[in-house]
Amino acid sequence: MNVPATATEAPPPLQDTHVIELVSAVASKITGVSVYTRGAEITRSLKVDLKTGQNQIIIDGLPNVLAEDSVRVDGHGSATIHDVTISPTPPKPHAVLTSPTLEELRAKKTSIENAKERAKNASEFLVTYISRQDPPQIDPGKLQDIIDNYESASHKLDERLTKLRAEKRRVSGEICEEEERIRSNHAATATSGMLNNRVTISMCADAECPVELELRYMVTNATWKPIYDVRIDTEAGLKGKPVVLTYKANIAQYTGEDWAGVPIVLETAEPTVGLHLPTLYSWTISVYDPPPPTQYSGPVMPTSELRMQPMMAPPVFVQASRPRSRSRSPRRQSRSRSRSPRADIIMSQPIHAPSVIKQMMAEASKAVDFNVTYTVPGLMTIPGDQIAHSVTIVKLELDTTLEWVSVVRSDARVYLKAVIKNASDYSFLSGTSSVYLDGSFIAKSHIPAVRPGQSFDCSLGLDPSIRVTYPPLSKRLVQSGFVTKSKTQTYTQQIMIHNTKSVAIDNLIIRGQVPVSVHSNVTVKLSSPPLEAPDARSASNTATSMFSMQKETVVNKSGVHVPAPVNVGKGIVAQWDGVDNVLFEEDVGSLGKNGLLFWKCSVPPQGKVNLSLRYEVSAPVDSQILGLSGM
Incomplete structure (x- = not known):
């Protein structure tokens, strides 16, 4: 077919x-x-x-x-x-809860009940007949025959009654089954x-x-959403052992049907039923021709009423001529208005113009540029109760790197996160995750869409065993210059870190920042850590001259040469923030323009590390700088 x-x-x-x-x-x-x-x-x-x-x-x-x-x-x-x-x-x-089969079974049951009644009456007749016999009048030679005939007839009637009772029970069972089938049929419809x-x-x-x-x-009215269980052991993570990630799916449906004992396939693609190719219509442009002034021949309107009339909005258009200065004299403005109308290009709107086709925007949290199919092992039952039913897709052991991060200027506490690499053949869709650290549930998190080979971050909450001290900022003022005096304020921020763990940590990230000037008379110079200033790298727009000024470069995740980290101590390097986000060589010069930087530290067990952030802010002596105090 x-x-x-x-x-x-x-x-x-x-x-x-x-x-x-x-x-x-x-x-x-x-x-x-x-x-x-x-x-x-x-x-x-x-x-x-x-x-x-x-x-x-x-x-x-x-x-x-x-x-x-x-x-x-x-x-x-x-x-x-x-x-x-x-x-x-x-x-x-x-x-009508009946069927031809049910009617036939009911007729058969009635026939059995009638036959049973006849056999019962025959048995009662035999009992009555034998009880009415007068023994003195019975020929002794025929007594045995009478007894044998009674016994034989009674035995046959008993056997028939037994068979009829069994047949009635069988037919009654079939009637119940047929009635149940009819009720199920009716309920299904x-x-x-x-x-x-x-x-x-x-x-x-x-x-x-x-x-x-x-x-x-x-x-419609059916869906599935990815969910994850992430289980991380801190001690194992420090030794480079993998994290256990369980990839699950929540399936729910409310279609009116029950999916009982069926194989289920999970699709990430969007079904294309009912889609139609959009149509383009004619797009016309024209020249704006202002209408001639209207000659009003009616009665003169009083000035007071004239002022109360709403003004008509002029048509919106894009001017093809160059813009003119607004500082013209009144006489020149008058001459300009007396010229012929300029050629102003506008978008014409026909009376019956087709409406613009509205496009549905995909949600960012669900948008993925890859399609995956997952086959759920075994058979599943998903009733149409709109309740989510969880099924495990796969359980994976993935490589992970633990990182401790602190944004000390805003919060001196240390946050722990795991950088997990998807080394499997499975693509992860965007979804929520339940995070377990050292066997205890700590938080609900979010996993983005991740391809095989990509990495993603998983927040693990606070780690109180890493202590960061952030003392008050120290300031020193210097004035210089003979004719044009300027003032320079030197700011120094000390950061002390103490690792109270019994093991070393290699990925402690301390994020900091220096102010960014948006005024030409105010300059900011970073002296510690000695990172190269953005202006020095962007003195030329060519990548060759830019890299010639840089002493050393490294290749980031996107394959772009970026400035190398600067060593500021044993196991400590400093770098401008965002080096891994640079996608093109010409964007390297923008590193540091936002003033964001970070230190990456290795801290031994029970060890301490001191960091120093020092920068200078210079401005005219009589200027008042917004965003800084004490200048």
């Missing part, structure tokens, strides 16, 4: 159409579900016995949230599909009014034959 609705062979001689009415939940079985982030594709299979000629298969009880454009029918067998239509299920005046769609399949068969059909359709 073919999916297309048009037949390629001549149909058999016209006969009465054989109509087969089915209910999807009873006559078919869900054999597969592909769940998307917004919707799902359902695959159902069913077997049907066709008659010779035209057959019409009506399948009721399909979800209201079914997408009509998505319905497809495939099949196996000696028949041809002519047409597939989707329509609402016609309302029924009342539900009337579940909260959510299963009111019908699919009608027109087929042609050359002879009586069984066929197997496969019905596929998309539904």
Whole structure:
């Protein structure tokens, strides 16, 4: 059989159409579900016995949230599909909970009960007959025959009653099963009014034959979201051992159907049902031609009323001529207004212009530029209760690096984070994660979309075992100059770090900053750490001259040469912030222009480290600088 609705062979001689009415939940079985982030594709299979000629298969009880454009029918067998239509299920005046099979079983039960009653009456008749016999009048030679006949007749009646009772129990059981089937059938077609769609399949068969059909359709009200469990051991992380990440999916649906014992596939792509290619219409431009002044011939309006009239807004246009200075004399302005109208290019708007097609913007948290398919192992049952059901996709051991970070100017506390590298073949979608540190739950976090081979950060909260002391800023004022006096303020900030752990830490990041001047008379010079000033690197726009000024460079994650870190002590280097975010060589000169920098420290167990930030701010002596105090 073919999916297309048009037949390629001549149909058999016209006969009465054989109509087969089915209910999807009873006559078919869900054999597969592909769940998307917004919707799902359902695959159902069913077997049907066709008659010779035209057959019409009506399948009721399909979800209201079914997408009509998505319905497809495939099949196996000696028949041809002519047409597939989707329509609402016609309302029924009342539900009749019966069937021909049920009526036949009930009639059979009645017949058994009548036969049982006759056998019971016959048995009672024998008892009455034998009790009315007068012993003196009975021929002794016939007494044994009477007793034997009574015994034989009673035995036959007892056997018949036993068989009738067993037959009645069997038929009663079949009646209960049929009634339950009818009730299930009725419930499947009337579940909260959510299963009111019908699919009608027109087929042609050359002879009586069984066929197997496969019905596929998309539904809304189904979704899946990625969730993660991240378990990190601090001591193991310091020794370079991997983190355990469990990749899970929360699946929920409210379609009116229950997905019972079905294989489930999770899709990250968006279904493309019902999409249409946008159309471009004619885009015209014209020259603005101002209308001639209107000659008013009516009665003169009083000046007071004239002032109260609202002014009409002039048309908005883009001027093609160069802008003129606003400092013209009144006489020159008058001459300018008396010239002919300038050629002003405007966008014309036809009366029946088509409306602009509004585009749906994807959410940043869900936007990924890759499509992945995950097959859930085994069979799952997802009832249509709108409750999220969790399933594990994979459990991974990934390499991780622990980093301790402190933004001392705002908060002297030390934050712990794990830099996790996705060395697996799985792509991670954006989702929430439950983070466990040393076996204890610490926080809910967020994992971005991560490709194989990429790294991501996972926040682990505060680490009180790393103590940072941030004393008050020290200042020293110097005035210089004979004719034009200036003042220079030297600021020094000390930062003391104490590692109370019994193990060394190699990735302690201390973030700092120096002020940035936005005025030409104010300059800021960084002296410690001795990082190269941005102005020195950006004196030339060419990368060659820029790198010739730099003593040493390194290659960042994007393959761009950036200034190398500066050694300021044993196990301590300093660098401008953002070196890993530089994507092009010409952007290297912008490093440090925001005043952000950091130290990367290695601290031995129970060890201490001292850092120093020193910079000078110079300005005219009589100037008042905003953003600094004490100048």
